[in-house]
Amino acid sequence: MFRLPAYVALLSICCSTAVAETRAYTGATLIDGTGRPATANATVLVEDDRIVAAGSGFAVPEGARVIDLTGKWIVPGLIDAHIHFMTSGRMYTRPAFFDLTDKVSYEEEVAWIKAHARDTLRAFTCSGVTGVLSMGGPSFEYDTRDLARSMDDAPTVFIGHGVIGHFPRFVAERMIPPWDGELTVRPMLSAEEGVAHVREALARGADFVKTAVDDRGSALLAAAMWWWDWRELEGSIIEEATRHGLMVTTHAHALEYARGVVELGVASLQHIPADEPVDEAFIELARDRGIIVVPTLAIRKRTFIELFTKDIDLLPVEESCSVPGVVESWYEPLPPMDDQSTRYREEGATAAANAKVLFDAGIPLAVGTDSGMIGLAAGSSMHLELRALNQAGVPADYLVHAATLNSARVAGRDDEYGSVEAGKFADFLVLSADPIADIANMQAIEQVVKHGNEFSQRELLPRTLAVTPANP
Numbered sequence: 001m002f003r004l005p006a007y008v009a010l011l012s013i014c015c016s017t018a019v020a021e022t023r024a025y026t027g028a029t030l031i032d033g034t035g036r037p038a039t040a041n042a043t044v045l046v047e048d049d050r051i052v053a054a055g056s057g058f059a060v061p062e063g064a065r066v067i068d069l070t071g072k073w074i075v076p077g078l079i080d081a082h083i084h085f086m087t088s089g090r091m092y093t094r095p096a097f098f099d100l101t102d103k104v105s106y107e108e109e110v111a112w113i114k115a116h117a118r119d120t121l122r123a124f125t126c127s128g129v130t131g132v133l134s135m136g137g138p139s140f141e142y143d144t145r146d147l148a149r150s151m152d153d154a155p156t157v158f159i160g161h162g163v164i165g166h167f168p169r170f171v172a173e174r175m176i177p178p179w180d181g182e183l184t185v186r187p188m189l190s191a192e193e194g195v196a197h198v199r200e201a202l203a204r205g206a207d208f209v210k211t212a213v214d215d216r217g218s219a220l221l222a223a224a225m226w227w228w229d230w231r232e233l234e235g236s237i238i239e240e241a242t243r244h245g246l247m248v249t250t251h252a253h254a255l256e257y258a259r260g261v262v263e264l265g266v267a268s269l270q271h272i273p274a275d276e277p278v279d280e281a282f283i284e285l286a287r288d289r290g291i292i293v294v295p296t297l298a299i300r301k302r303t304f305i306e307l308f309t310k311d312i313d314l315l316p317v318e319e320s321c322s323v324p325g326v327v328e329s330w331y332e333p334l335p336p337m338d339d340q341s342t343r344y345r346e347e348g349a350t351a352a353a354n355a356k357v358l359f360d361a362g363i364p365l366a367v368g369t370d371s372g373m374i375g376l377a378a379g380s381s382m383h384l385e386l387r388a389l390n391q392a393g394v395p396a397d398y399l400v401h402a403a404t405l406n407s408a409r410v411a412g413r414d415d416e417y418g419s420v421e422a423g424k425f426a427d428f429l430v431l432s433a434d435p436i437a438d439i440a441n442m443q444a445i446e447q448v449v450k451h452g453n454e455f456s457q458r459e460l461l462p463r464t465l466a467v468t469p470a471n472p
């Protein structure tokens, strides 16, 4: 293999802005995200921010800088297909679930979230997440995308415009209080309002549209949704969005609603039916329509059981990569409230079984976490979700594909993201252990490459931990 003398390598680093440097990552086992089997002793060639070749059977061009990764694994950067920037993952972030406003008011929490936007973005890359799909909310989701675009060490942010819900404003306000004065759930009670939402999505450069069809177990809300004819409304927004080239992804926890929105033409489902087992007719419909499902399994156990009992099964990456203050808040004592763990255990078991049934039936799954929701830290919760899906019976090799290329497909951006292939952005991870042998090895991150920029995981740790004082 051709190797450059050190001074030439230095020269090429110094002048990389003037002359495109080619880098060759050699010797690693490549799991490229497409679902194809791994390639041993592979080479990945990178020029600027793009992959120019990946695989085996081609020569390293003369003059390339060679990075020897013998004994390591290369996988695409993870893409979290369901996140929120408007919430922090802290105990104080959704007072409708855990009311700790006597400790931290909602206004203080919003101020904390704004002040930590940059740290939150870095927590994603620290955890190997180089792309995220925001599921809508206030303008802050767009502001954070702008911030991410100004940083080398932030994930790429794809935005789902919304959340569009088919209920009146006062219901929307009660679900999630206005965020810094802005509604987070956007009511849509007429086709005209749907057209206006799609216009706004286009004007803001959204990547797709996010809707929610959920009665939250309330018979009254269910009656209201039928009164407003949610099918008609959902159908009209899907039609309008599709006319403008935007896909729709929809939040649904109940089989009845999931079936309805798939019939109406959504491209993907957020969450998975948790009220009853999916039936043959649903599987056929899902297959026929080619939808992708983002199960979000980890949330029930973490948020509604572990945070309640305080018996929290933390992953190492949650402790190392989370924004300081997030994990600590989970140990905050709760106000007296009903133990609903039995209900969440049952729903969790149904959701996990449904994920396995859909996987076995060949329905594509993507990986999303609901990061930002209480108990789900930016970035690291991706590893919780991978563990939950694996425990549900989805094998590790499929999960690498699901958490990368399939997640990119949910954003409609698999043209440039989600796999280590020629022509795509150079977003990948160097791991020191085999993620197919054990999905937990996805946490063995040595290096994160984002749009061609290389970072060791140490460089991406929260600054308060990474900076060792020179003169203690």
Ligand SMILES: [Zn+2]
Residues within 6 Å of the ligand: 082, 083, 084, 135, 370
């Ligand atoms: Zn969500």
